Amino acid sequence: MSAIATNRKATFENLMQPWSVGIDVITGVMDKPDRTLVRRASDMKGYYRDHAALQKLIAAGDPVHYEVFEKELPEEYGHLLLCISKLYPGTVGDECFMTKGHYHTVAGTGEVYLCLRGEGYMIMKTEDGRTNEQKFAPSRMVYVPPFWAHRSVNTGDEPLISFCVYPADAGHNYGDIEKQGFPQKITRRDGRVEMR
Numbered sequence: 478m479s480a481i482a483t484n485r486k487a488t489f490e491n492l493m494q495p496w497s498v499g500i501d502v503i504t505g506v507m508d509k510p511d512r513t514l515v516r517r518a519s520d521m522k523g524y525y526r527d528h529a530a531l532q533k534l535i536a537a538g539d540p541v542h543y544e545v546f547e548k549e550l551p552e553e554y555g556h557l558l559l560c561i562s563k564l565y566p567g568t569v570g571d572e573c574f575m576t577k578g579h580y581h582t583v584a585g586t587g588e589v590y591l592c593l594r595g596e597g598y599m600i601m602k603t604e605d606g607r608t609n610e611q612k613f614a615p616s617r618m619v620y621v622p623p624f625w626a627h628r629s630v631n632t633g634d635e636p637l638i639s640f641c642v643y644p645a646d647a648g649h650n651y652g653d654i655e656k657q658g659f660p661q662k663i664t665r666r667d668g669r670v671e672m673r
């Protein structure tokens with residue numbers, strides 16, 4: 478039986494009730510999330526280029542870089558996972574705070590991001606060396622097509638808050654990113670943002 482047929486059968490045997498959830502677009506917090514992923518400076522070792530600056534930040538209180546609020550959902554074909562991502566403002570050396578970034582384990586799955594507050598970029602790359610960047614600004618949507626690794630970067634002074642949706646069976650693959658990062662580097666010095 479195909480995955481689609483299996484899924485449809487399961488859907489009618491064990492139907493999920495529709496539901497809704499509130500979010501605060503200013504604080505970037507979801508009402509009663511089932512899971513909250515918190516990544517601090519110490520979770521980001523190897524991701525920023527200035528290792529000494531990251532160590533200094535860890536020693537100075539190990540600030541939260543980002544939080545992701547999620548609802549529990551079956552990680553299977555047909556469902557969608559949704560989250561609120563809150564990426565704090567700041568720099569490590571002159572590199573703007575960012576998420577680790579990942580490919581999807583099921584590489585041919587995309588993702589939609591809707592920016593609710595703040596400013597920054599979604600930087601993207603492919604395994605065969607292509608790169609792309611899309612601007613994050615309130616009410617602006619970014620589409621991450623299948624096969625593109627994606628990383629959010631906060632270039633502003635306030636939290637970068639975004640809502641994201643992706644296929645529930647997509648999975649996260651950090652692959653080459655911890656070792657190689659992304660070709661794009663976004664810096665901020667004296668309020669001036671630069672992408673190299």
Ligand code: PA5
Binds near residue numbers: 545562577588
């Ligand atoms: O799937 C997504 O893109 C998000 O749910 C991210 O996982 C979230 O923003 C955290 O980023 P990362 O997994 O790269 O640390």
Ligand code: NI
Binds near residue numbers: 579580581627643
């Ligand atoms: Ni993703």
